Amino acid sequence: MSPNVNLSELSAADKDRLVQSGIDLTMTNRCGSYLQMDQDIVHSECTSEGIEVLPYKKAFEKYSWMKEYEWKVVAEDKDEITKYVAAQKDPKGYVIIAHKGSSNIVPIQACLYLGREQIQHVHNIIIAEEGAELHIISGCTSGTHVGKGGAHYGVSEFYVKKNAKISFTMIHNWSENIEVFPRSASVVEENGVFLSNYVCMQPVKMVQMYPTATLKGDNSVARFSSIVIATAESHMDLGSRAILEGKGASAELITRAITKGGTIISRGHINGKTAGTRGHLECKGLILQDGRIYAIPEIEGSVVGTELSHEAAVGKLAKDEIEYLMSRGLDEDEATATIIRGFLDVKINGLPDALQHQIDASIDVAERSGF
Amino acid sequence: MLHIEDLHVNVGDKEVLHDINLHIGEGETHVLLGPNGSGKTTLLMTIMGFSSYTITEGMILFKGEDVTRMRAHERAERGIGILFQRPPTISGLKLGKLLTAISRKKNEDIPALAASVHMDRFMDRDINKGFSGGEIKRSEVLQLMIQNPDFIMLDEPESGVDLENISLMGTAIGSLLEKEKRMSKRQKSGLVITHTGYILDYIETDRGHVMCDGMIRCHGNPREILKDIKQRGYKECLECRQT
DSSP: OOSOOOGGGSOHHHHHHHHHTTOOTTOTTOSEEEEEETTEEEEEEEOSTTEEEEEHHHHHHHOGGGGGGTTSSSOTTSSHHHHHHHTOSSOOOEEEEEOTTOBOSSOEEEEEEESSOSEEEEEEEEEEOTTOEEEEEEEEEEOTTOOSOEEEEEEEEEEEOTTOEEEEEEEEEOOTTEEEEEEEEEEEOTTOEEEEEEEEOSOOSEEEEOOEEEEOSTTOEEEEEEEEEEOTTOEEEEOOEEEEOSTTOEEEEEEEEEEESSEEEEEEEEEEOSTTOEEEEEEEEEEEESOEEEEEEEEEEOSTTOEEEEEEEEEOOOHHHHHHHHTTTOOHHHHHHHHHHHHHOOOOTTOOHHHHHHHHHHHHHHHHTTO | OEEEEEEEEEETTEEEEEEEEEEEOTTOEEEEEOOTTSSHHHHHHHHHTOTTEEEEEEEEEETTEEOTTOOHHHHHHHTEEEEOSSOOOEEEEEHHHHHHHHHTTSOOOHHHHHHHTTOGGGTTSEETTTOOHHHHHHHHHHHHHHHOOSEEEEEOTTTTOOHHHHHHHHHHHHHHTTTTSOGGGOOOEEEEEOSSOGGGGTSOOSEEEEEETTEEEEEEOHHHHHHHHHHHTTHHHHHSOOO
8 A cells, every 4th residue: 555545445344443442534633643554654644733743764764863763762682572673674663753842732643553464563763852742642453354363563762852741642452363562662851741551451462561761851750551451361461660860750650450361460660760759650450350460569769869659459349339339229230330440540640631531432442341 | 118027137147137127108207226336227238238238037118019139229229228327439430420320311410419519529539539527428418319219318417527517418318308398298208327316406307216236126206215315325225125
C-alpha cells in the first residue's frame, strides 16, 4: 500500500479492531495520525501547527540532527529485541516532533496493526521541544485473521525538553497468539512532565516491558499508570522505572491489575539519587479467578532528603461490598461489575479529557462483557 | 407490610436470634431498642437478606409474600431498604456512579436530591472514603431517597452525627417515611434502631420493642419505653421474660 490511504477505505473488520484500540477513523477528535500495517506505512499526517508526524526514514532525510536522538535513551544492544530492531536495513516506525512552544490538546493517534507478518518491528522517536505539549494515543492491535501468531517489537525513545510535556497513552488490543515486546525509555529535562499510560483489557499471549524514565531536570515529573486484565492464557510481565536525578524530581507509578486466570508480574522501581526528590509506587491487584499476581515493588534511595514509598495489595472482591450494593437493588453480577469498574477507575492527573475518556471507554467495553 | 414469625437466626454455628415475632403495618414506624450486642443490627441484616445470617427456623413475610429465602437484591426490588450504621468503603467507586446505578431507569433528579442533603460536592468521591460520620449518614439517606423503598430500616441514624445534621437527617428520613402525610394516607413503614433516642425528637414512632440477648422482650409505647430505659437502664429488661 502507498502512504496516505484514506482511513475510511480500510476493511470493516480492520476498522472495528482499530476503533477498539482507541483509533478515531473519522479524525474528529484527533489532530494527526500514523498508521502502520505490518511493515507498510499506510497513513502519516498532522494538521497541528508546529507538530510533525513523519515516517522514520523520512524524518532522518529531512533533519540531519535526528541522529542525535537515535538509540540515545534505549541502548541498541540492550537485548535481542533492540538488536533485531537495530539490524533492520529498512527501519519503520514514526517520529513525532513537537517544535518549540507548540501544543496539541487534541491528541495524535499512532496505530500499529499486525496483520500477516510474523514479526512487526518499529522504532519510534518522540520529541517535545522546549515548552511544547504533546499528547499521543497509541493503539496497537492485530487482525482477526492472524491465525499462526506473531510478535511485535517496538522501540520508543521519548525526549521531554525543558518545560515540555508528553503524554503517551497506549491501548493494547492484541489476541491470544500475539507476543509483544515494547522497549521504551524517556529522558525528562527541567520542569518537564512525562505521562505514560497503559491499558490492556483484552487477551494477549505475552507482553513484556519495563519502560524507564530518567528525570534529569530539576522539578521534572513522571507518572506511569497501568490498568490491565490478564485472561487465562495471558502472561504479562510489566514494569516501570523512574530514576530521580534532578533536584525536586518526582515520580508516581500506579498499577491496577486483575487476573482472570493469567499471570501478571507487576514490577516497579524508583531510584532517588538526589535530595528533594519524591516517589510513590502503588500496585493493587484483584484475583477474580485462580491465576497469579506477583508484585515486585522496589524503592531505592541513596541520599538524605529523598522520600520514597510504596504500597502493594493483592486480594479478592469483598463480600460486604457486593452485598451493600445488592441491598440497593443491584443483582450480584451488576454489583460485582460496578465494584471492579471502580477498582480500575484511575484518574490521571494532567491528562486531557479526550484521552481520559478513551481510557474509560476501553474499560467500559470490558465492563459490558462483565469483565 | 412486614410480618416476622418464630424467626431463629444463626451466624456461623451459633444461634444469635431466638424466636423473633414482629409485625409492622403499612404506614407504621417502629423503634427497636436494646443494649450493645443484643442483636438489633443482626435482625436488620437478616431482614435485608445478607448471606452471613442464616435463617434456621421461622419466616419473613413482606407485603404478604414469603421472602425468607430471597437474596438481598430481590428483597430490595420488592421495596425493602436499609440505612447502614457502618457501610463499607469501596475504593474507586464514586458516589455519583453508585447513585446512577441505583436510579436505573427512574427519573430522579439526582443533583437536586444530593443538594437537599448537602452531598452535591461528594459525587466524585470514593464511596465513604474519608467521609465524616455525618457525611456517611447523609450519603446513606441520599441512596435511600433514590432507591425509594416502601419499608426502611434505619440502623442508628444519629450515631456520629452532630446536632445540626440530626435535624437534617430527621427531616430527610421523615420525608422518606411520608411523615408529612396523614397517618391513614401513609404507605411507607420503618424500623429504627436507636441508642440515644435523639432521633425520636424528629421522627414520630408508633410502637417500640426492646431486644436483649437475641430476643424481643417487650413491646409498647416508644416514649414510655425510652423513658423507662433512661431511668433504669437495660438491667430490668434482661431479667424480664419475653411478653
